[in-house]
Amino acid sequence: MFKDYMDIKPEVAEALSAGKPVVALESTIISHGMPYPKNVETARAVENVIRENGAVPATIAIIKGRIKVGITDEELEYIATAKNVAKVSRRDYPIVLSQQMDGATTVAGTMIAAEAAGIRLFVTGGIGGVHRGAAESHDISADLEELKTTDVVVVCAGVKSILDIGGTLEYLETAGVPVVTYGTDDFPAFYSSKSGFKAEYRFDDPKQAAAAIRAKYDMGLRGGMLIACPVPEKYEMPFDEMEKIIGQALRECDEKGISGKRITPFILDRVKQLTGGESLEANIHLVLNNADIGSKIAADLSK
Numbered sequence: 627m628f629k630d631y632m633d634i635k636p637e638v639a640e641a642l643s644a645g646k647p648v649v650a651l652e653s654t655i656i657s658h659g660m661p662y663p664k665n666v667e668t669a670r671a672v673e674n675v676i677r678e679n680g681a682v683p684a685t686i687a688i689i690k691g692r693i694k695v696g697i698t699d700e701e702l703e704y705i706a707t708a709k710n711v712a713k714v715s716r717r718d719y720p721i722v723l724s725q726q727m728d729g730a731t732t733v734a735g736t737m738i739a740a741e742a743a744g745i746r747l748f749v750t751g752g753i754g755g756v757h758r759g760a761a762e763s764h765d766i767s768a769d770l771e772e773l774k775t776t777d778v779v780v781v782c783a784g785v786k787s788i789l790d791i792g793g794t795l796e797y798l799e800t801a802g803v804p805v806v807t808y809g810t811d812d813f814p815a816f817y818s819s820k821s822g823f824k825a826e827y828r829f830d831d832p833k834q835a836a837a838a839i840r841a842k843y844d845m846g847l848r849g850g851m852l853i854a855c856p857v858p859e860k861y862e863m864p865f866d867e868m869e870k871i872i873g874q875a876l877r878e879c880d881e882k883g884i885s886g887k888r889i890t891p892f893i894l895d896r897v898k899q900l901t902g903g904e905s906l907e908a909n910i911h912l913v914l915n916n917a918d919i920g921s922k923i924a925a926d927l928s929k
């Protein structure tokens with residue numbers, strides 16, 4: 627059974643059985659998405675924001691073949707610094723678990739474990755999506771398929787323009803995933819608050835979000851929900867400037883023949899270099915903001 631592979635941290639297990647709010651967090655953002663030690667500092671700060679709002683954080687990662695739902699500070703340090711940490715999406719689980727490997731879970735990987743643990747809401751930075759040129763490369767993140775089937779709400783800062791944002795929104799529509807912006811009509815583009823696309827629906831407070839999530843569960847509708855929060859204005863980066871930088875990083879990616887699951891980490895790192903670290907600051911603050919909003923929604927949901 628699934629739970630034979632999973633260790634739920636006592637604090638998380640207690641909160642779940644008492645019906646207290648719990649917020650899941652992913653670990654790919656720690657191991658593959660940000661450099662050390664900013665990754666560890668950010669992960670800690672995110673957990674603190676969630677606690678301040680009365681919820682319990684559950685960062686999900688795989689350590690020596692065990693799925694950890696909620697990690698200790700030592701485990702966080704380990705996953706942030708260990709060599710050969712696999713990036714774990716749905717297809718990676720059977721091998722990583724059976725071979726006792728270390729793994730960092732993506733959005734898809736985290737949703738799978740969160741659902742199994744009974745956690746309904748998950749906070750991250752950005753999700754994977756339909757890549758530019760996907761008609762030829764077929765590069766569409768497994769995150770989208772997961773949102774179609776797995777019952778976990780994902781709070782993010784929209785979709786980065788390293789992806790085909792319009793294509794990603796079309797895919798989510800086909801998959802039957804509710805996409806809702808938070809406090810804005812504009813669908814955010816991760817580093818920027820506007821992408822040029824609008825979402826069909828918006829929430830303006832945690833209560834509205836929790837009510838919609840409750841309705842989804844009450845109806846027994848399978849699949850996730852995507853709540854997109856704009857990066858705080860102070861840390862926002864101009865969309866056009868980011869388009870140029872991302873374009874360059876994508877060309878380099880092509881020239882170097884980087885493919886598959888290595889694309890996203892490569893681009894994130896190059897964008898960080900090309901913006902002189904500014905994109906990393908935006909990334910950190912948008913995750914903190916999502917954690918604030920997500921944990922308030924989780925708190926309302928557990929009422």
Ligand code: PSU
Pocket residue numbers: 652654655656658659660715731732733734751752753754755766767768769786886887888890894
């Ligand atoms: N976007 C980010 N930071 C990240 C990721 C995406 O800004 O760390 C990670 C997430 O874990 C996401 C994954 O689920 O990349 C998507 O990878 P792929 O495109 O290979 O499915």
Ligand code: MN
Pocket residue numbers: 765766767768886887889
């Ligand atoms: Mn891909």
